[in-house]
Amino acid sequence: MIWELIATIFAGVGGAGIALLIRKISKQNAPKWLVPALAGLAMLGFQVQGEYDWYEHQASLLPEGVVVVKAVEEKAPWRPWSYLYPQTMRFIAADVANSAQNKIDPNLILVDLYFFERRSVAKRVPQIVDCLQGARTDFTQNFSASQQDNNHKQTWHQLDKSDALLTSVCS
Template identity: 35%
Template sequence: MIWHLIAAIFAGLGAAGIGLMLRLASGKRLPKWIIPVFAGLGMLGYQIHYEYSWFDHKRSQLPATTQVVDTRQDSMVWRPWTYFFPMTVSFSVVDQSSMVPAQGDDDAQLVEFILYRFEKEYVDQLHHQPYLMNCDSAEMVPLTSGSRQPRLEGLRPVEEDSRLFQAVCSPW
């Protein structure tokens, strides 16, 4: 976080320098307020660039075996430009190298996997939860963290054409 503050300050200083150079190049015909306006625009431009490149940056840090299965875009009042271009604020990932296939009691194809959820906040959040997917009935159930026992109250259906179902069940 401190590095983004430092980068925003330097972006503001660089843009203020451009404003100063434009003022000097015009023979000081441009008003003095052009310098702080350029500084503010430089800082705002850096912040907007950082917020919109967050998803691509996080995705580039993930292993090649991961697959993005869900993204959520949102608009915010204090960022009015997000109403025109919604910003990605969270996404979910499945790591296909950590999936474990199993056979159910009735020969159902079961796959155990971990669903990772990344959320963009002032400090990035990462939540993970192990799940068990029944590829035959298109249902998934969360597992307890320690004993890996299914929590049946969390059983939910999954659309067969969803990216989550395709990522988990298609390799098997």
């Protein structure tokens, strides 16, 4: 985050430098307000470009075997341009390469999901995907694959048949 701040400041200095060059070429006929205006536009432009490039950059850094299963685009009133071009501010990736099949019930697959959000630390959440039922649940120490174990009820969340998590883990 500190590097982003430093880069934003340098973008502002660059924008101001261009405005000063324009004033020099025009023999000081260009208005003085052009210097802070171009500096501000350069900093704002750099930030907007960074917001839009964040998802592609983060997704390209994922190791082989980690697949993006959901990307969340957002619109916000403080980013009016996002109504025309929504920004991907969060996404979920599944570590398919290191998923593990349950030995008791081969339809159950343990997979790590990684939740990425702009300007936040990634979070890892282990999940169990039931390929036969098309559902997922959180993996806990009390998880039981047995249907007879009523002491530890799991909350299963149904997935669409075309859900990217289901198709990538169960194929």
